[in-house]
Amino acid sequence: MTASRFTKKFVVILVVLSASLLITGCPADVDDVADPIDVKDRYGGVLTVGMQSDVPTFDPILLTGMLHVPNLQLIYDSLIRLDEQYVLQPGLVREWDYSDELTLVLYLEENVKFHDGTAFDAEAVKFNINRYNSDESRHAYYQNITEIVILDEHSLELHLSEPDAALLYAMASLCGMMVSPAAVEQYGDQYSVNPVGAGPFEFASWEPLHEVKLKKYDDYWMDGLPYLDEIVIKIMTDAASRAMALETGDINMATIEATQRGHLKGNPNIVFSTAGSLEFGEVVLNTSFPYFDNASVRRAISLAIDREKIISMLLMNYAKPAYQYFPQGHWAHNPELIGEHNPELARQLLDDAGFDEIELDWYTSPHAALIAGSEIIAEDLKAVGININVKTLEMVALMDAFRNQKSIPTMFTVHSGTVHPLISFAYLLGATNNPGEWYNDRVFNLISKARATTEMEEQQTYIYEISDILYGEDPGNIIPIWTPVSGLAHRDSVKNVKYDLSMFGTSCMFVYLEE
């Protein structure tokens, strides 16, 4: 029983925190428009946030996945920012320019200082890019950068080995976070617990698995910001604890699970985010296993699953059906792709492919929601002649068995999302999630074309086409099921909250507490 609780907690962490923090497009839940110019005298206050999981490291070269990116953005800021539609906006880089498709020039904000007082300049950016490309780094987003030329104190030129449309997006996420070179030198391998950035909040203290304290950075480069004096992130792994603490006002903001929302919904002092999420629930298939090597079977599975039923029964309607990798509101979401639940067509496809009854092993982690979801899906699939045996493996074991050992055919889980479609494709269709090495000529050609252009409209056209192929003629190794609504909620005393991708990063600097 204890072991199952452990794993449940772990999945809850994965499922909900990522859901809540990677928030998309819908410009809902904006108390008022964040405007730093007219609000210089706004009161600060201490924002106490209840979250499910703790940051494993404060060093961006060591952090992987999207789960904790927003937390680190508070400390680091990022070279480039994203707006509600995930479109690039200036950050520490005030302007950028492709002088040709293999040369990118970055113009930096001036008068930016790291929290230790050292200057943020072209040398610091070069140091950081080299650090992201070093052996100790866990990222490979800057590998196309072959040379960095410093033009002057606040501008530099990056030479690329090939055109790379995802590069600027990498600068808007983890790899856009700039650490202080002096601090890296000073702390050595202890840097990960002594972070120094140029973001709106300075690191104050960290008690692992309990609390992170950040204090306002007085010399932040954006005038008058941030408003808050302090942010305290409380690690509250229990969903009920977070809900109760938010209800009583012991904390001002929290990630709330779907099951707790109903209870809090009637409370007039609590404001919920209705923004979507980059995350999605997915079935990942190893296409080298029997049946999954057949596109008709994969398509039949996708058609047989009643996504609306799962969303209403399992997620209390705090989610939307997903038929493509990108949520509504995202610039890469293809609005003309309308997915359907069509068991008749699913059965027809299986008949045409010569399959009568199919028996499959279906793996998930022992989280109540994922097991319940598997049972609902089992009914749907049974109706078209696919019988699944639901089996569970604890989360780390599940990932290991599917990705590294390649010993299981399926993984029903939740994907935390990435900021750029090309990064998503690399992750979803690359070695990590594609142990069966599913390959479709057209899809991979379109990905190459999208990567080679810096024009967003052109990329969009290619990505729309990829989504069409992946939903229709040849579903690959990933079948998206749902995309959740953000789980963030706050007390109404917290003002100027704007739930979007960077809520817990750059947008947090606009938040303040009512006096």
Add this chain to the structure above:
Amino acid sequence: MGFWHFILRRLLFFIPVFLIATLLAFLIIYYLPGNVAVAILGDHATPESVQKLEFELGLDQPILVQYGVWLGGVLRGDWGNSLYRNVPCRDIIMRRLPVTLELVLLAMVWSSLSGIILGIVSVLRPNSAVDFIARLISMLGQSIPNFVLGIMLLLFFSVKLGLLPTYGFVSIFDNPLRAFTTLLLPIIAAGAPGMAIVTRQTRSALLEIIKEDYIKMAFIKGYSKWEVIRRHALKNALIPVLTVISLSFITAMGGSVIIENLFVIPGLGQLVVDSLITKDFPMVLGIILTNIIVVLLANILVDITYKFLDPRIEY
């Protein structure tokens, strides 16, 4: 064999227990699928990146080498760094141990006192309304899981009445008043199962003892029932109760996981859950080592108390 000789043997017993428990835990973590490298890289792990990280963390070394390195470190006083968080294990464990101990010991004080009092009350008036209520409380304490009780207490006292905070930890040594408000509910919830068992044990031990001839003699002498229990029965009845209390201490150390999570108390419970999930073996082994020491010391303390309660006990 003398008492102190017995205690010394207990202390020496620590060595094999420590070796067997840590090696066993290490083997289990090692042979379960997945490792800390998979946990660190999480969602975005590739077989190559996992392999590279395993090499960096030394997870590619033979199993006995890995355990040997850890053991060698411990013998030199270095418990190693958490593989998942890159922070020294001993520092975190030693910051958290007093928190868990404070929670568990206060819960034990509450469960022992209330259990003994309820037990005595129910024996003073057997089959009366008081006895019925005492037995009912004891049954509820035993049958309601402590996290359910915790949530119920939180909903009533914190959410509904707004009397107590929903989470937090303040040590009684820092601020007794605030400690009372933050720890009251966790202590009640954590101590409820212990309280139930102590009540039942006290009641049955007392009922057994008051049938003894020397108790009958005390009644004949004209003492009241309360006097008889207080002067003659209680001390003897407490020996089995003490055994139950010492066992409930060990259970409470384990049960603190749930209470600490629910009330957001930064103790060892939260840490062990997270370390097991992430397969962070230096941290897990460090916590096991700490627990062995705590349980060993607690057992020695109980032995000394037995000796005090009944000097006739031979070792």
